[in-house]
Amino acid sequence: MKEAREVMVSINTRVFTLDIPVEDDLLIETVFKALREYVTQGFSLNVKESYVTSLSDSLQIITKIISGASQVDEWRAETRQLLSIIRKSK
Numbered sequence: 156m157k158e159a160r161e162v163m164v165s166i167n168t169r170v171f172t173l174d175i176p177v178e179d180d181l182l183i184e185t186v187f188k189a190l191r192e193y194v195t196q197g198f199s200l201n202v203k204e205s206y207v208t209s210l211s212d213s214l215q216i217i218t219k220i221i222s223g224a225s226q227v228d229e230w231r232a233e234t235r236q237l238l239s240i241i242r243k244s245k
């Protein structure tokens with residue numbers, strides 16, 4: 156059996172939040188694949204993303220509408236770059 160993955164789930168009356176460690180590339184890719192499939196079925200995503208790339212940086216907030224598989228692919232590439240920066244700053 157493979158090692159258990161760490162996942163934190165928060166649920167309230169408005170949102171279901173899934174927290175995944177930034178080091179877990181496989182699980183992150185799996186989530187992006189599922190979101191790509193969701194968008195391919197005709198649904199759109201209103202993404203509200205926040206991130207800090209280092210302890211000295213301020214919080215960045217981005218909002219975008221994703222309505223196609225190619226947009227999910229672009230978002231995944233952007234996220235990979237952010238994760239790379241964050242991992243190097245640790």
